[in-house]
Amino acid sequence: MxxxxxxxxxxxxxxxxxxxxxxxxxxxxxPGQLSFPPFSAVVLEFYHLTxxxxxxxxxLASLGRVLIGFCAGSIAGIAVGMIMGWVENINKAxxxxxxxxxxxxxxxxxPLLMLWIGINEMLPITIIFICSFFPVxxxxxxxxxxxxxxYIQVARTLGASDARILTTVVMPLALPNIFTGLRLEAGMxxxxxxxxxxxxxPTGIGALMMRAESLIxxxxxxxxxxxxxxxxxxxxxFFQYLEARMTARWS
Amino acid sequence: MPxxxxxxxxxxxxxxxxxxxxxxxxxxxxxxxxxxxxTIANIIAGLTDYQGSVLFDGVAVDKLPANRREVGYLFQDLxxxxxxxxAANIAYGLTAKKQTPQQAQSRVKQLxxxxxxxxxxxxxxxxxxxxxxxxxxxxRALAPSPKVLLLDEPLSSLDMPTAKYLRTELKQLQQRLGIxxxxxxxxxxxxxxxxxxxxxxxxxxxxxxxxxERVFFYPRNEKVSDxxxxxxxxxxxxxxxxxxxxxxxxxxxxxxxxxHDGESVHRIAFLPGDIHISETHPPGPEVNRFQALVxxxxxxxxxxxxxxxxGALNLxxxxxxxxxxxxxLAVGKEVFLILKLRRIRVYENxxxxxxxxx
Numbered sequence: 087m088x089x090x091x092x093x094x095x096x097x098x099x100x101x102x103x104x105x106x107x108x109x110x111x112x113x114x115x116x117p118g119q120l121s122f123p124p125f126s127a128v129v130l131e132f133y134h135l136t137x138x139x140x141x142x143x144x145x146l147a148s149l150g151r152v153l154i155g156f157c158a159g160s161i162a163g164i165a166v167g168m169i170m171g172w173v174e175n176i177n178k179a180x181x182x183x184x185x186x187x188x189x190x191x192x193x194x195x196x197p198l199l200m201l202w203i204g205i206n207e208m209l210p211i212t213i214i215f216i217c218s219f220f221p222v223x224x225x226x227x228x229x230x231x232x233x234x235x236x237y238i239q240v241a242r243t244l245g246a247s248d249a250r251i252l253t254t255v256v257m258p259l260a261l262p263n264i265f266t267g268l269r270l271e272a273g274m275x276x277x278x279x280x281x282x283x284x285x286x287x288p289t290g291i292g293a294l295m296m297r298a299e300s301l302i303x304x305x306x307x308x309x310x311x312x313x314x315x316x317x318x319x320x321x322x323x324f325f326q327y328l329e330a331r332m333t334a335r336w337s
Numbered sequence: 338m339p340x341x342x343x344x345x346x347x348x349x350x351x352x353x354x355x356x357x358x359x360x361x362x363x364x365x366x367x368x369x370x371x372x373x374x375x376t377i378a379n380i381i382a383g384l385t386d387y388q389g390s391v392l393f394d395g396v397a398v399d400k401l402p403a404n405r406r407e408v409g410y411l412f413q414d415l416x417x418x419x420x421x422x423x424a425a426n427i428a429y430g431l432t433a434k435k436q437t438p439q440q441a442q443s444r445v446k447q448l449x450x451x452x453x454x455x456x457x458x459x460x461x462x463x464x465x466x467x468x469x470x471x472x473x474x475x476x477r478a479l480a481p482s483p484k485v486l487l488l489d490e491p492l493s494s495l496d497m498p499t500a501k502y503l504r505t506e507l508k509q510l511q512q513r514l515g516i517x518x519x520x521x522x523x524x525x526x527x528x529x530x531x532x533x534x535x536x537x538x539x540x541x542x543x544x545x546x547x548x549x550e551r552v553f554f555y556p557r558n559e560k561v562s563d564x565x566x567x568x569x570x571x572x573x574x575x576x577x578x579x580x581x582x583x584x585x586x587x588x589x590x591x592x593x594x595x596x597h598d599g600e601s602v603h604r605i606a607f608l609p610g611d612i613h614i615s616e617t618h619p620p621g622p623e624v625n626r627f628q629a630l631v632x633x634x635x636x637x638x639x640x641x642x643x644x645x646x647x648g649a650l651n652l653x654x655x656x657x658x659x660x661x662x663x664x665x666l667a668v669g670k671e672v673f674l675i676l677k678l679r680r681i682r683v684y685e686n687x688x689x690x691x692x693x694x695x
Contacts, residue, residue: 236416240385240407242403245432258420283673286357336420336461 099121123305130202131305140294145313148279148290149208150319155214156275160268163219167226171260172252177227188224192217200286210282210290217278222267229263230256262337265329272321276314339394339484341381341517343443345415346389347511350376350541354389361515363508365528367552367563368538374521375413378487379537381519382408393484409483417462423473424449424458429475430481448476451510468499475507486518492527504530518675525565529553537561539573554604554684567642568606568651568682576602584683589650594624595681604684609642609655611680615673616664625676631668645674 104125104267110116111124123131133142170177170184192213203209233256241251283292289308341358350373358364367375368620379385388395397408417426424445431441449455451669452472462470471491478486492500495602498686508531511518528535529549537545537552545557554570571588575645576583582598586605595605619626632651633644640655643666666672 125641234416236412236414237418239403240410240416241418241429242384243382243406243408244477245407246429247404259418261420262651301448333420335422336463 116175121302121304123308128305128308131303132309132312135306135309141309141313144289144291144294147204148283150277151210151290152214152275152279155211156218156272156277158211159215159218160222160271162215163222163267164226164264166219167223167264168252168257170223171227171230172248172256175232184220184223188220193281195209196282196285207285210279210287212284213278214275217275218239218271221271222264222275225263225267226260231262232263233259238306261333262329265325266332269322269325269329272325276318276321280314339517341485341519342392342395343377343380344390346377346380346391348373348376348380348387348625349388349540349683351380352541353541354416354538354541355688356536356543358517359533360394361517361518362533363511363518363531365532365535365549366519366521366538367523367525367528367532367535369523372523373541374523374538376490378489378519378521381485381608382406382410382487391441407481407484408487409478409481409485410487411478411489411491412476413493415470415491415494417465417470417474417477419462422459422461423454423465426473427477427480427666428464428474429477432573432690442643444452444480448480452476467495468503471495471503475510479516484517486516487521488518489521490523491520493522504563507531508587525613537564543589550684553682556605566608566610566617567653568608569612570604570606573602586683590648591627591650593681594678596679597683600685602683602685607676608679609653610640611677612645612652612654613675614643614645614654614656614664614666615675616666616670617673618676619673625678627674629672629674631666631670631672636669640658645672647674658680 102280109124111127116122117324132141156214169214170180173233175322195213195216199212203212237255237259241255246254279290280292280295284296291313295307295310297303298310338363340360341356343354343356346354354373354377356364356377358615368374376385379454380387381391383391383398383401383406389643390399393406418429421429425443427448428441431444436444445453445458446536449458449478452475454469454472454476455467456521457465462473465473469658475491488507492503495503504527518527520531522531532549534546535549536543536550539560544561545552547555547557552561553565553568556565556570560569572584573588573591574590576584576586578598579594582596584595584602585596586602587591589606593605595602627647629647630653631643632646633642635642635644636658640657641661643654645652645654652674
């Protein structure tokens with residue numbers, strides 16, 4: 087019975103995976119000339135990188151960019167989405183433009199923004215902003231427009247003004263949709279920042295990976311990948327948790 | 338509580354509807370699905386655009402948006418806010434009215450008591466039964482002390498016993514509060530139980546506005562008659578009490594026994610389905626059994642309608658297709674008919690022809 091397995095057992099596959107990794111690397115079971123550090127070497131490198139502050143500095147640089155870009159993009163996306171979802175004419179006016187911009191991958195903006203903004207802190211933040219803004223906007227508009235019109239009508243007969251209906255009925259009911267957007271984009275922001283840092287920015291986890299590559303330090307690259315995986319997961323889980331906290335009682 | 342008046346309301350479904358609902362009255366808007374009943378409720382609430390005029394106590398409210406009309410509206414689907422608990426749902430219209438939290442809280446408490454749902458205060462709608470949701474939705478609509486109450490098929494989503502029970506309760510509550518009410522339904526029986534007066538609506542037009550029993554006994558035209566089941570309505574020439582709650586009335590030369598105890602009977606009515614047709618002479622006492630001639634046979638979707646002539650009376654009987662197919666009825670054939678005693682409805686009032694629509 088799968089559901090009888092205690093939560094701690096979920097880690098078992100991970101442990102087996104790490105053990106296999108260690109064995110394969112130790113006994114050089116990888117064919118060809120690939121340099122493949124064992125798990126223990128990666129852990130050791132993680133310790134060195136942390137102790138020297140290199141990992142911490144680069145991690146904080148990436149984290150700061152993600153947080154600023156993501157928060158600004160989400161807030162802007164929710165705000166514009168609220169207006170578009172609520173005011174039919176604004177939606178009609180903006181929808182074609184948004185539909186045109188939405189499919190452009192965030193990284194597609196990179197060459198353009200490198201020329202417009204130059205290579206500085208604003209560049210990755212802007213990329214993250216774009217990466218979060220459109221999907222959150224899209225999900226907010228969808229969420230608001232999917233709210234059953236009867237809720238709005240009943241609130242109206244109960245004497246509520248439009249502003250009050252929007253804030254106390256429509257937005258709460260659109261929350262599940264909005265959170266879907268936020269959750270997806272929180273993980274996506276990390277994927278995008280790494281790419282941006284690899285190409286253009288001299289600091290951050292992505293930049294660290296590129297430097298490790300030029301020094302053929304596979305252990306450092308793997309440390310970075312693990313940090314990245316954990317952060318993507320942590321961000322997505324955070325929003326999952328937040329959504330559950332805010333809607334569990336009624337949805 | 339004000340009277341409601343609709344003056345020449347036109348909307349894409351409504352055709353020149355004029356209707357007065359008196360102060361404290363419960364007016365049932367009765368009609369088939371798609372007749373425009375809900376539209377009329379929406380017009381009173383200000384949720385739909387329309388031409389013409391709506392007046393509350395003689396004052397036009399056409400310029401007022403829905404959130405300032407002070408109308409309590411109970412929707413067919415109830416639409417409780419799923420993200421708010423019961424108390425917050427009920428309080429919604431109070432906070433919109435800018436009452437202080439203390440005032441709102443005591444009003445919510447009062448309504449919870451009135452609807453006997455105090456124990457549900459902190460529950461969320463998804464954990465409520467149909468009947469409980471019903472009470473919460475009604476409490477929410479009544480909380481801001483609306484001038485007018487609109488109920489759109491409020492019991493249609495409930496099982497029969499609950500609906501029946503709540504119907505009585507709703508009527509009592511409406512009388513106690515003395516709130517002018519428009520009640521939308523397509524159910525004739527519900528309409529007759531609830532209504533002070535019934536407005537029969539078909540295809541967006543008002544066909545008849547009358548007391549419930551008068552709608553049944555004096556349908557103003559064929560459309561109304563068809564909607565209430567095309568009853569056979571017979572004027573009585575004489576009536577005499579036989580005691581023990583039965584009375585004999587004479588209609589078109591036939592003596593008909595009806596269950597009645599009281600004033601003299603002026604009209605009787607029974608639905609086509611309440612005439613039983615037999616090809617052979619039925620056994621039993623000769624009560625409400627007559628010889629008749631089949632004059633017409635009209636199959637419809639649900640039943641076969643059979644025209645009969647008994648004495649001087651032209652009657653309409655109805656039977657399911659499967660029964661009709663087992664019999665060999667034909668126009669001109671002699672048959673026997675039995676009137677189901679308990680299904681005959683009687684009308685006492687003498688002031689017959691005056692219609693009550695104003």
